[in-house]
Amino acid sequence: MKNIYCSIILIFLTLCLYAEDGHQLWLRNSNPKPVNVVCSKTSTSLTIAKQELQNSWMGETGASVSLVIKADKAIRGDGFRIGKNAIQANTESGILYGVYELLRRQQTGEAIQEEICNPSYDRRILNHWDNLDGSIERGYAGQSIFWRKGSDVFTVTEADKKLWQEYARANASIGINGSVLNNVNASQLMLTSDYLQRVKAIADVLRPYGIKTYLSVRFSSPAQIGGLKTSDPLNPEVAQWWKDKAKEIYNLIPDFGGFLVKANSEGQPGPQDFGRTHADGANMLADALNPFGGIVMWRAFVYSASDEDRAKQAYLEFMPFDGQFRDNVIIQVKNGPVDFQPREPFSPLFGAMKKTTVMPELQITQEYLGHSIHLAFLAPMWEEFLQSDTYQNGAGSTVARCTDGSIFPQKYSAIAGVANIGLDANWCGHHFAQANWYAFGRLAWNSSIRSEQIADEWIKLTFSRTSENRDELALDWNLNFLSPVKQMMLESREAIVDFMMPLGLHHIFSANGHYGPGPWWAPKGMRKDWTPPYYHQADTLGIGFDRTSSGSNGVGQYQEPLRSTLSNVSTCPEAYLLWFHHLPWDYKMKSGRTLWDELCVHYDGGVQQVRRFQKVWDQAERFVDRDRFVDVQEKLRDQSLNALEWKDGCMLYFQKFSRKPFPYNLERPMYNMDYLIEKDTKRVGEYHH
């Protein structure tokens, strides 16, 4: 009889345990207190704002909150003025953002005093690399939330709309106001009417949350779907076709944002196919969109199989056209000059193009940082990038200030992040990858916010603290969960740099999916700049890519005094050392170690660091629901093993050149290199994006 009672209690407890799949992201309703919301206007957006307050109010019980839309020059764009019980803005979006800010501060315990919050960038955009068949390029969280295979895609279901709404709400809560719905490697079908109907349906759901819809377009669309003989941008019929297409789109979506274009890059069509320039192509599209207020985001990620250092090519390609672009063209530049590596110096185009609007492109999805397996908090990487000083307008010309309108006159300011979102229940594959979506939004809104604050906010919002109704428990949580987990997040990206490619090494990934190590990968006949040896340049004398004046002179693209700082091996930051210099194995580092030993110490340190993360997380077990705890725990194990593969693979490979022993105090390799090479070779994968 006692056993039966036990069983019943057990079943009851099991049912009570909420299956936590992470779908709620950082938006977790606690038990709200009553609140009275006063707002003289009505609209869908304002209704959302009210509901959010009522569903999550944690301020004074029964307080009265006023939402006021009123023109105020101190408030820019969709910024807002916030107070304990009041939000004022120029726009409905501004009200909405103010509401989310107020609720966030209540939940995180941040001080609320009257202040104005203006966005750093006007356009804060997610780029979805979603293909129309539902797959996602470099997506590690399942299929697309927008597209799917088969004609079924043309039916918009209630489930679609519910998901899009959840997506829009999450974006609005962190200030994201634009979504490019499809892959930059664009299909011409994107602009056909069936697909545009679906775009309209998506836009209708996103609009009340202040989100504009954008599309990636294929430059050869006029010939491919328009029945024209050419897509030459200077051909009047082509220009007219784009004008007509723009009109068609704006009829469906009056607030449509504009086009994103990857042209003459990695096989994509572009104006150069017709002997025209990037400016010719971008301006033609800009003219088509201009009457409706649309913009063109033209990607600078262009390089060819030439002898020229790949890291220099975007600069060489675009600088000649500075000043020749329409004011509704924005050149979208990846943060670094190569390709979203765990660490790169900023691209020299930032600040260099003084008469052209330039926007940063960040990658939220972890193409080169462990996919959805590694725990990698990217805010420190983006902070490092945005705060880099270009010196283009004297000291203090940070990338952020060079792109947000502070320094150069520009009609628009914008920033883009390649989304990490898919159909996975937790949206991002890894529970901690949600923090990168969150961080991108927060930094796009306020580029000077610190990574530490972002992590602090995100942890508080994401991991329920319902049990801490007593101060003692709150203290325990802060000390034994918040603090170590935050520290882990803040160190996580550097750990990856250490075990993958420390000291400025870059692009030494396996050809297979950019996950494992592949410093050895160089099949015969392969384009040199698609192989790791091109980047690490290891030989018996040393390692590193010489980008000083004795080498490719990539440093020449940077402004003084930075150019000299980077050129001089004794002043070049060691984090970028092998990016700019080829150095002998016994080069003496600041630590007193040789370069070889220092390299080994970094590789080993990265592995040890991940093992420490595992301990941090395991010790956090009692604070986390079972589902998310186990998910993260298992992924950390995978990461730990992958870190070991990186360390062993790279150290053993480079040892073939250095011919030096690993420092004897370090743990020895557990893998043999041949095994790792064989494991890598067995897979067939495409190499680049």
Next chain:
Amino acid sequence: MKNIYCSIILIFLTLCLYAEDGHQLWLRNSNPKPVNVVCSKTSTSLTIAKQELQNSWMGETGASVSLVIKADKAIRGDGFRIGKNAIQANTESGILYGVYELLRRQQTGEAIQEEICNPSYDRRILNHWDNLDGSIERGYAGQSIFWRKGSDVFTVTEADKKLWQEYARANASIGINGSVLNNVNASQLMLTSDYLQRVKAIADVLRPYGIKTYLSVRFSSPAQIGGLKTSDPLNPEVAQWWKDKAKEIYNLIPDFGGFLVKANSEGQPGPQDFGRTHADGANMLADALNPFGGIVMWRAFVYSASDEDRAKQAYLEFMPFDGQFRDNVIIQVKNGPVDFQPREPFSPLFGAMKKTTVMPELQITQEYLGHSIHLAFLAPMWEEFLQSDTYQNGAGSTVARCTDGSIFPQKYSAIAGVANIGLDANWCGHHFAQANWYAFGRLAWNSSIRSEQIADEWIKLTFSRTSENRDELALDWNLNFLSPVKQMMLESREAIVDFMMPLGLHHIFSANGHYGPGPWWAPKGMRKDWTPPYYHQADTLGIGFDRTSSGSNGVGQYQEPLRSTLSNVSTCPEAYLLWFHHLPWDYKMKSGRTLWDELCVHYDGGVQQVRRFQKVWDQAERFVDRDRFVDVQEKLRDQSLNALEWKDGCMLYFQKFSRKPFPYNLERPMYNMDYLIEKDTKRVGEYHH
């Protein structure tokens, strides 16, 4: 021009570097000094003895050494009297062994004073589990040196003879005087005339080195190749057939040693197939061999799929027949009651059968100790076994004394080791596995020799010290090579116990080849005693096999006071704890830790230990030739990874039952259990031997 000189020098140096493949084993000719050997008799064996002295003499230059064969009661069997410049023995073999002893002492620097060296066991036998098709059961060093596929096997080549001679010399140098040439899972074809011709050829090569040849026979041979209707041992035609067969063999090989029989075990035919007993079967064969001085080694490795604890079955099966066997029958008993596990208590049959000759069977090949991948020096395991006190004739009745004739009257004494020898250039797969062949020979000759001395000798003999012509270098070698490498060898078996199955756990291997972990392995319908859960008995309450009187009462087979020591959980050695007891997870260990924590500490400790071995070996690099250094280095990496799989697999699996966290100071798992199970399941392998 300078470059050409450099190239020539380089080529010259390369040619000079001896490609060290380990084929020379512990027999490495240094630069011998002149010696004058005096011997009044001549024979092939004595010629070998002389040549060995002349090829390797490191004593006084120009010394005169006398070899004297003379009957001497103080010298037993093929023992010898040794002096600085004299060897005396009863037999030619004795002279040969004395020569090898003298040369070994010269090379290792051991003192040489006049003394008599008598063997512990008369018969010191290798069992080769070689199949007639050239494959070797549980062989990890390539194909058989005796057999090969196809009719080609019936041609004896010069290469065959050269290899057999090298094999014989190696055996003689460590006192091994018998070889069973084929697998105990024997083919009936072994006794056909074509194969017997090849046995004769082998025996002819082995004979001058004092090695007798033996064969494993299939009990059903009379019916299978003799044209009889039965193989019933009490059938006179069957008995006659065996007598005729014995005669045929002895005509070819006058000094033939005898038969080894695996009967009624794991599907092999035997007397029980005809309603007869092991005694009936063994005695019938013994009678056939007796006229020629041959012996029968009858294996006790017999167990059935009954409800009875497998560890008890050999004892139950054989004890009733004690005293019923002929005096030329030896019962061959595996060291432990289950099956060559990394650690087992000794089999209770040792010392229990007081009226029957019993011989130990050790396993040199590393079936359960990492194949030829792990560095596992087995002498400590055998020393532990041979020195175990059975108490069967009072305190001090060690296994060694119970089997070598010290305590019980017996016509013969013998010990067998399952060989780890194959066609690999280095004979044993792993360079350090040679040490186990060496150790078996040394212990079979002198069961009281310590593991430490064996390791010391083997290292000195195996790793050339040609460069140490100066004292300073010798000191360096002793301090930085001999000492740490010896320590590593001595700790290596315990490290394996720790990361595989500490605290008395046993037989929790993967079904696939007894290499990786498989504590979970239990397919539906599988014989229970072939699955690991049968052995570890883990459940939510605890872990371990209860062999006390409340369980299978396996302890009842041991003699008092050992029985009580093992029965009582507080006196049972912790190394055997879970072999004899099922204990709760929070049982308090002597360390003060819970059983669960202690288990984790052992698993982790084993992994850390292998990592230390890697450091030891890497630091030994300058003392070792490149080839052997790299071979061992790479195998240690594989071992390190396998140790991790063991630790993670077992800890994660047992955690499902214990429901306790791993101690937080320990490194966390890097593997997920599902991955390891899947990896294991993907392979198809046979399970037992």
